[in-house]
Amino acid sequence: MSEKPKIGVYTCYCGGNISHTVKCEQVAKVMADQPDVVISRTNMSLCSDAGQSQIEEDIRELGVNRVVIGACAPSLHEPTFRNTVVRAGLNPYLYHHVGLREQDSWVHSCDCDGATCKAVRLMSAGVAKARFLDPLEPIRLEAEKQALVIGGGVAGLRSALDIANQGLRVVLVEKSPFLGGRMAQLAKVFPTGEEAQRLLSELIDEVVQHPRIGVFIQTEVVGVSGYVGKYGIDLLQHGRGVTAENGEALAAGCTQFVPDEFNYNLTERKVIYKPYQGCYPALPAVDWDHYDGESILLNGKKEVLQDQAQPYQLTVGAIVVATGFDPYTPHTGEYGYGELPQVATLAELIRHLAVHPEAKSLRWNGRIVRDVVMVHCVGSREIEGVDALQEDGLVNNYCSRVCCTATLHMIEELHTHFPGLNIFDLYQDIRTYGRGHEEYYRSALSSGTRFVRYNGEDRPEVIAALEGDTHPVLVHVKDALTYNQELEIPADLVVLATGMQPRQIDDLVRMLKVSRGNDRFLLEVHPKLRPVETAVNGVILAGTAQGPMNIQESILAASAAAAKVVSLLGSGQVELQPFVAAVNAAKCDGTGACVEACEYEGAIALETLVENGKEVKRAVVTAANCSGCGACVSVCPNRAIDVQGWTLAQYEAMVDAIAMDIVDLVEAE
Amino acid sequence: MTDLMQKPETKILILATLAGGYAGADATGQSHLDYPSNTYILPVMCPVMFPPEFFIRSFERGIDGILLMYSGTDSPYKVEAAGTAKLINQSYELMKERGIDIRRLRLAAICTVCVKPFLKEVNNMHTLLKGIGPVSAEIKPQQAEAQRTLP
Amino acid sequence: MTKIHVDALVVGGGIAGMQTALDLGDQGYQVALVEKEPSVGGKMITLSKVFPTLDCCSCITTPKMSAVAHHPKIQLFTYCEVDRVDGQDGEFTVSVVQKPRYVNADICTGCRLCEYECPITVPSMFDRGLGSYHAVRVPFSTAVPQIAVLDIEYCLLCGKCEKVCPVGAVDFTQTPETFEIDTTSIVLATGFEMTDVSAKKEYGAGRLSNVIDPLMMERFLAPTGPYGRVLRPGDGMEPTTIAYVQCAGSRDETLGIEYCSRTCCMYAIKQSMLISGALPLAEVTIFYMDIRTFGKGYEQFYQNAKAMGVEFVRGKVASIQEDENHYPIVRVELTEEGRVVERTFDLVVLSLGMVLGDPLARFGLQPAEDGFASLPSVNASPWATTRPGVFVAGTAGGPMDIVDSIVTASAAASAASAYIRSKTQVSIEEGEVAYV
Ligand SMILES: Cc1cc2nc3c(=O)[nH]c(=O)nc-3n(C[C@H](O)[C@H](O)[C@H](O)COP(=O)(O)OP(=O)(O)OC[C@H]3O[C@@H](n4cnc5c(N)ncnc54)[C@H](O)[C@@H]3O)c2cc1C
Ligand SMILES: Cc1cc2nc3c(=O)[nH]c(=O)nc-3n(C[C@H](O)[C@H](O)[C@H](O)COP(=O)(O)OP(=O)(O)OC[C@H]3O[C@@H](n4cnc5c(N)ncnc54)[C@H](O)[C@@H]3O)c2cc1C
């Protein structure tokens, strides 16, 4: 401590709120006699302009360099008085606030003497702490005004655009060879009936033309280091395998076919491919995972393609994770899926219709479809002990939230395109919660869809019909709408409204050290306080990587994520409160108990330093990663570490002041 | 100033987290609910910073009961719930060694509007101390010499 | 007339408006936040515990309330109402009326001495009429700002408060004052109101004493509530059988409200769980058509409630009447059993829906068919209204819960920020993407 403490003590009447119970003048008098106190005053209301000016004046005129205020709860006016002392040129952390209203006068109104004694002790404790106060500066970290967005679906695209539109630079990384994610696989989308691919291409145009966005396609994040403000990122960009000149020709010459996952393997495509007309980039790409390495004929010459992967390194201040979802794939045999050809998922049906836009009648596997059964909640809302466990031993006990509306939307589409279809809808609850969603429910009701309500404990069964039956499959279900009557519905097609699950991103989760919830989706810090941020500073979530969402919700989450990134990096500096651990190197002997106790990655480590020509180990705190919890403080055998602003010595001094008899306090002149 | 000379029989130190107990105490105040005045509340960020020796030292200086009001599993800190519980258990061991009644130290989860639980904890401790008396009955208080002549 | 220049005007200081203001302020924009009530906090500050985490509502709301009040970039105007919005395209002039508090806000210290002195008690709107407060008062214990307001409608003009005020803040001569805010962008966060309890004749039209609205139940359950416990307003009895009627006011063509209000399933389940905690002997029954627990963690929340013993009965409640002792009788068509039954309860809570809180006309906006702000491109820019430069956050854009309100609020902040940049000459670093 450089300067000798000159403490100013102020006891507020709070317009009588405190003074009606606590004898403020007596408190002030005892305080005036404490060592290091240069002035002790009372005031009717300190927070008033006059009260604040008095404090400023004392700092300027009397050289007060520590301020202790006894007033209302610190949560109300601590910021006010911090500003007051700053205005007078004092460091804001050289001020200490004692709550004398909520924690004294208001709770001991029948015990004036007790309340006064308590005030004296609490104020002495404040003075004792003030002696140990050090000026502190917020921790300022240089922040790279550039963000990384992982995932080029609608959420990642929107996030990138919003961040860039607010002045920061963005690197957007997409693993697959094309932008757009799952939304590109949709046709018309609820609730507006717009074409998904058209909406997407407008968004993609804005993104790729933006001067502050760099797009890396066919690129993976392979390394992450550093912390908020300065994350080091290693990227690996796979080769496209073709050039603008030879791309189309190579694709034309390619003869290797593989199942097309864009159409959920309903069709095949070449191994040099474009998923759909109008995709971005428009240049075909080589599917390296499936390319057999055989040569391809180009202008009479045989070409063997090679993945010339290229590493990149960049520094970013924050990371947005927008890696999206996979539709749930039913197990073989789940509702007959994979065994009975007339059982499909909703996502497959959407692709099927998109691939056959001109079809006059609905056909599945060659068969004309007249009776359709839609089954809700497949792979969602599973019940432990009732439904089969997923691979990881859990059940998907969450609601996937889009499938109800998507199913009813599909029913409307089917009725529009193929009038005369008979549609049964097997559901538990219809969850058309959003604006414009309930309309699809009403439309399905009015178009004659037969709704059957099943119970989650008693899911429908899909079985093959006997040979020669009118229909290929039979669906057995108990209908709670008609007193649990057992129904057998013959069907030409069973459509499973499969839910959402997060993509396989184990590597990324490990590199970013983010957590997942029980539903395996990425976990936010707190759904209300910080709904799009993870517990890792500077790692933000966007879209369905966090949980099931529709397009609108993915966009909103993405824009919210952008707001967080811009707040964090916009000023070029990240500012953190100074209440972090600090090591007293003179006392540290490198035992490392602190490192073991710390639960925050990269917050504290032993480093080898040279001291007097000798190599020694000393604990070193990385303020950016420290939460200030103090787990290290309690385990240090040498008391060599403290949380700044909340040191053990301060607490001991406060305890001593409280423990001291008032007689001693009064006499401690 | 004679009325100030009175000594409360016992002193209760309340270490309360800003995110939990401290705000709960404020909420109690806002409701104007009375409780004994021998209660001294100090704000803490997260109680895992206190080594067991800190509590022993406090008892030795004449604190008769300590309530640690933390945020438990609702804490903003990863270690708060588990870490604090561990430290408290270690402290109990030290207290037993020294013959201090372990009921003098208590951990309670208090949230920002936990008015009733706050009152309950305070009153329970107060009643307990009335029964078992000041800590000086169990150990010889070591009034801090250094503190009399403060730096 | 005073004139204020800001980059963004946020109208409404509920959770959505506060979040938008904080996000914009944190990015360095000058923000004006206008709230028509004497305190910020909106509906959320009146709630008890909030789903899905069941953490206490004040713990989440009050820090945001004090953050907006202390933020160096945010100017907070409480007890002010937006009167008119002129201009367009990034140049808006908004006229705002400061309603008289009859207390000088600049010098009031919130000491509440006036409140203790006031001889008049008034039903507390904060407690939805269940408790009472004084004609002059700090609006509620955690109000921000902590400045008294005098309810002139009930005031006797006895002058006691004026005499007792230590700083002489009481001022009976105040009149409404109009001021103007020039702003580049506007974020509408004017929130929701519950559907009218009296609209549904079949459910007693709000006249049955033991049929209450859900915000009353929030006040019963809130630690800061008027009684600190759950009771029947009719006679103060502790209820042991409680029913919830879902979609009471939503998904109902006869009321002209055909949409789902999306929060009522969850709050009904939440309240049942809290009731089970507060009244261990109470039995709660929820009558519903569909349980819509679609959000993250919500389905699990529903399953937990079932496991705790909350009874879920699928059936459309046809009517509610009361017996001679004012016990409500619920007449319900049980779909699973195909019969109509009547059941008597101690207390019935109507799970009312949400409607737009404040008329849109003064903002120059058109309502959509459902009455909420019309949003022309929800699948591209779901925050954009029909008026460029005017964005929507929270329940002004449709029914939603707190989580969604906060997300939409941050999204609106993002959109407003990009818009402000495009309209003003913010020196944008035209840096190319940097990689090595
Ligand atoms: C059957 C069905 C029908 C639907 N219909 C509608 C509808 O009509 N209306 C509506 O609003 N919503 C609908 N939805 C929901 C909609 O599809 C989603 O909300 C939306 O696609 C989510 O976008 P996203 O960006 O979060 O995820 P995605 O679209 O999954 O995008 C994620 C992107 O990240 C990339 N990625 C993944 N991992 C990595 C990695 N490690 N590195 C780099 N990149 C990576 C992926 O390749 C992908 O491009 C429907 C969903 C389903 C299943
Ligand atoms: C009984 C009940 C229980 C609930 N429980 C939960 C729960 O547990 N969890 C959860 O997530 N959600 C819950 N909700 C939903 C939650 O209340 C809302 O999502 C949230 O409060 C919406 O916030 P908001 O800011 O959009 O609107 P509001 O809270 O309505 O705020 C709008 C603000 O704008 C002000 N205002 C209006 N017009 C003007 C004007 N012209 N000028 C100036 N100011 C104006 C209003 O005074 C108000 O302060 C519940 C809702 C109800 C009804």
Ligand code: SF4
């Ligand atoms: S949205 Fe509907 S179909 Fe999908 S999981 Fe939820 S309840 Fe089931």
Ligand code: SF4
């Ligand atoms: S949320 Fe539930 S109660 Fe509310 S309108 Fe929708 S379905 Fe009805």
